Amino acid sequence: MSESTPGRRRGEELEQAIFKATIEELAEVGYANLRIESVAARARAGKASLYKRWPSRAHLVRAAGRHLAVAADTSYEPTGDVRADLADVMRRIADFQGGSGGEAVRGYVGELTAAPDGEELRDDIERPRVRAITRIFEAGVREGVVRPEALAPRIVNLAPSLVTHYFLTRGEPAPQEVIDEILDLVVMPLITEREHR
Amino acid sequence: MSESTPGRRRGEELEQAIFKATIEELAEVGYANLRIESVAARARAGKASLYKRWPSRAHLVRAAGRHLAVAADTSYEPTGDVRADLADVMRRIADFQGGSGGEAVRGYVGELTAAPDGEELRDDIERPRVRAITRIFEAGVREGVVRPEALAPRIVNLAPSLVTHYFLTRGEPAPQEVIDEILDLVVMPLITEREHR
DNA sequence: TAGATAGTGAACGAGCCGTTCACTAAATGC
DNA sequence: GCATTTAGTGAACGGCTCGTTCACTATCTA
Secondary structure: OOOOOOOOOHHHHHHHHHHHHHHHHHHOOOOOOHHHHHHHHHOOOOOHHHHOOOOOOHHHHHHHHHHHHHHOOOOOOOOOHHHHHHHHHHHHHHHHOOHHHHHHHHHHHHHOOOOOOHHHHHHHHHHHHHHHHHHHHHHHOOOOEOOHHHHOHHHHHHHHHHHHHHHHHHHHOOHHHHHHHHHHHHHHHHHHHOOOO | OOOOOOOOOOOOHHHHHHHHHHHHHHHHHHOOOOHHHHHHHOOOHHHHHHHHHHOHHHHHHHHHHHHHHHHHOOOOOOOHHHHHHHHHHHHHHHHHHHOHHHHHHHHHHHOOOOOOOOOHHHHHHHHHHHHHHHHHHHHHHHHOEOOHHOOOOOHHHHHHHHHHHHHOOOHOOOHHHHHHHHHHHHHHEEEEEEEOO
């Protein structure tokens, strides 16, 4: 019961508090203005405790981003309406990008130079999306409305990639109209059978 | 003839020298490690001259990026082979991203928060691509191998968007295999007629 | 040729970085 | 229940880069 007066936290408990503070700071000031000292102060922790765990701001933010991505990984149940299900997943991605997760990704991208590490963050973010969309596509294939070739990873990743590209190049998450247009002009025409004609 | 010993440059001439220095620095140390003082020193200019023109590093890099994008805008003549022409344009985009242009874009993305300005840079970069691909598509439409619907901006931008997304999330420009896969699995199936079957 | 304009270079205060250290609280071993 | 080890705190630091200022000087213009 060391909740109200933490006395002195350590290990996992302290780490969680630092992640929480990082995410809050990201949401408030953005990645570009994130100060290690501010995070430490907000978490009521010593700056040295942060540097003991992560060698730089970029590493801290990356770790916090993974933390966030894993936490946000809620399993998704397709309704069977392929377009509606895809729109739903894309909307969730855009919402994620509108918050701290987006700031973390932005920072990761800005600092990234010929990615030596950092693949884990991308994987943690991509994996649940791929899983959700694969299930949607599989359901569509069973019903005969989606071509089996659509299950190729590049095609499964198409919708998330385009939503993310919008976010990265515009600075704000894709609005609903953009999501609709991506679906109606690109994704749906590509994945559905066009035997008519 | 104030080339070898510039005496003291001003106006346009000085600005060009600063851009040149910025681009060289970007290529050498990357955006994250770019120091205003290093740029000034390399351009043999006073730091104050830089701050007189651009309020921050981000603005300087953005301006240099536009400068570069405009300079790189070589008009493109389609051969008529849609896939080969697209592969060519995508290859050029990836090459651009592998140099200073990519670093400028990366910096712009990292610093970007709900883009108030910065649309000019995106436009300067996108416009020539859109123009080139539109011409490729138009040629394809005339020959009956490309659907007229492919001329929608979202579809014209598809290939560049995916190449750019790869670059931004991986930290390095898309290799040839990725370009080929994007073309064969996504772009070509989407834009070509599929009346057979 | 005189004045106005624009660039130089050095110096500055301020802020944040990443590190260190003496101190203290919590966990562990006995 | 006491002694030892482990881990976090908080303050202080040297160093770097920022963005600004200022006296000086080169170039342009009238």
